[in-house]
Amino acid sequence: MTATTDERSPLLPEAKPSKKQNAVSRLWSRIWSTPNRVVFAGFLITMSFSVTQVPLFYMFHIMECDVFYTKHPPFEGIGDRCARNEIAAGTATQFSILGMSTTLCGTLNLFFSGWLVKRYGPRLALMLQTTIPRRPRAAADSRRAGRRRGGHHDHPDDAAGDGFRGPAGYILVVNTIAGEVVQPLQRTALFGKLQGMIMLGMSLGLWVGGMIGDRYGIQSPFLTAFCLFCFASVYARTTLPYISPESLTDGKKSNTNGVSGFLAPLKVLAPQRLQLHTGQIRKHYGVFFLCCGIFLGVVATGYAPILIQMYATAEFGFDQADNGYLMAGNALMRAFFLIVIFPRIIAAGRKWFARSAILDQRKNNNTANQNSSSGDPETPPTMGEIIPTDPRQFEIPSAGQAEEEPVAMPEITDPAIEKLASQFDLLFLRWSLVVDGLLTAMTAFATQGWHVYIAAFILPFGSGSAPAAKGVITEMCPKSQRADALNAVTLVENIARLATLGLFGFVFAALSEIGKSYLTFFCNAAVAVLGMGVLLFSHFPPNESTLVEEEHDDDNENCEVAV
DSSP states (O other), X not given: OOOOOOTTSOSSOOOOOOHHHHHHHHHHHHHTOHHHHHHHHHHHHHHHHHTTHHHHHHHXXXXXXXXXXXXXXXXXXXXXXXXXXXXXXXXXXXXXXXXXXXXXXXXXXXXXXXXXXXXXXXXXXXXXXTSSOOHHHHHHXXXXXXXXXXXXHHHHHHHHHHTTSSHHHXXXXXXXXXXXXXXXXXXXXXXXXXXXXXXXXXXXXXXXXXXXXXXXXXXXXXXXXXXXXXXXXXXHHHHSOOOOHHHHTTTOOOOOSHHHHHTTHHHHTSOEEEEOTTSOXXXXXXXXXXHHHHHHHHHHHTTHHHHHHHHHHHHHOOOHHHHHHHHHHHHHHHHHIIIIIHHHHHHHHHHHHHHHHHHHHHHHHHHHHHXXXXXXXXXXXXXXXXXXXXXXXXXXXXXXXXXXXXOOOOOSOSHHHHXXXXXXXXXXXXXXXXXXXXXXXXXXXXXXXXXXXXXXXXXXGGOOHHHHHHHXXXXXXXXXXXXXXXXXXXXXHHHHHHHHHXXXXXXXXXXXXXXXXXXXXXXXXXHHHHHHHHHTTOOOOOXXXXXXXXXOSOOGGGOEEEO
């Protein structure tokens, strides 16, 4: 039978794509998906910032060496003339001052970036983070100034630029975009992949910066960074999706005017007001203790990459290229862990928690059915038991079927089961600090140069606390506060980096003067264990409780405290 045709029928048969074309199309759509474009943006911008890290540290090391020999006799002997404890201590001090100044201005950048995200959307805010970089000109002027005057010249100029753009702001904006393009169940894994791509960009940037600096001069990495920043701005505008500011607040009106809108992330750190199923109002301190634990964790582990670099330079005479290989290997292994291993750990742990929750739910249902069948007068049946609403409450139609047949575990789609499964992220966050602290302490036993390389390769296997913390805080806070929650945790991490640069930078400088700089690793491990202890006080809100977002007229005296 021939098909009927009319004037609207096509004259030529429709060409069907081949299987090869379909496979290529599916592969390309998977590679160039929206989450992958977001994580590649993090990789590209991080590489732009990281190209200048090793040359910048080496520039400070050379300037401190020049300053030292202006007050001491010229070097005579074999080896590197800058391999002295006094020079290492001076380099650590100057680098700590630079890190503190840029981190302090980067903290202001967090508030500015968060305000831009809620006012104009995250894509425009990300573009502003990569526009008009100042570091190439600052480093060139500092090198021409020479010696300690050049280091002092670099501090205010570089810090002023970080007040409007810098690593703190772009990490916040990219994480905000990543949290909006996937489902809540995939959010923590995507945070880990994004953090892994950031580490991968850091690895490549450190290696490229060290190689270019050795071959083409100290100013070449800074010019390379300028070109990469320009390309990153174009990439963000043409590939990243547009997310409206209204969608970030779940349709609720966000106050972006005045000081209250600028300081909105600080409100997330305040105790939450919860309404229990009984109607009582309680205060919940889960987010507060979470941020305190994150602060101590970053203080303990945030200085480790710089510490290893300075320890290797002072004790084993690593030069610019050696430090480039060392830091690139550390970042590469951290990227491998976060991209490949971390999502699998999170997925397996959440399935483990979900399986336990489902089994407990089935056990409770069986117990309730037994109580109802026994006719206990003290436990009257509920409406859900009289009229079954769950397929599991119906009787088995076949009498010959086994009473307990093994059933495949369902996917985590129930919101209650998903909420219980997300608690694994908090458990992972706690123990990752312990593992990271122990691995950091093991670095103190390095006695040869290749020991430092081994330490740099095993340290990343204790990482993962940063993406896990972002996943936990986005689950503790409602959708309308998700952007502010990410801003708050990034703010805490930024302040912690400022504290660790100031604390352990001067601790390392003091211990280097007496020849016991390795003791700094033990101090880091002790603070990490302390952070894990603080996280034990952080818990998710109780079940069947709702967050009271609006202010009520109830007196605070009527509020109970729920840790």
